[in-house]
Amino acid sequence: MAEVPEPHTGWTFLTNHARVLAVIADNQTVRIRDIAARCRLTERAVQKIIADLEQDGYLSHTREGRGNTYRIEPGKVLRHPAEAGLTVAALLSLLVQDEADRSLLPEPDTGGA
Template structure:
């Protein structure tokens, strides 16, 4: 799926940048290796995406021992003019909603599950 193809079509609703940002928002101490596995990307692709997000001011990081700890810049607005208005915090709040606040978490597909 790294090449952008998905079952049932060649497009998806979220970009790889959004997927990586969601994983970091869920766990600011997550390893690149774990982001790659969850997003079905290579570690190198995740590193490039993180660099893009940092360069654009959506993300920062600090070293804590041998690991990175990331910080999402919540007040930053979305990049595309058609998406102007909402902030990263508002986007992430929608994508990260849990059953505790009225939303329902995305179902986890197992290896034998089919859609």
């Protein structure tokens, strides 16, 4: 797994719900512990976000052994009126593609040798 960035204070462009959904889109069998690490959240916060997403029909899961397999509803429309008509699939196509593109970038030069 890639190195997790340092925590950030202040406002950001994405909500924690969008971050969790993007991580699940990248790996439908990801563990809550790993979601929490990638999103810089507590496991309890991730569980609450997953419950929110499931309650509103954006996400479902099936139990497989000791883990879960998640299913995202790609045609579900985003909640805010400003995003009227924008689907989860459209949002995730931007976020997941960005992650794929970033993994192809060279590591930043930190100046150390």
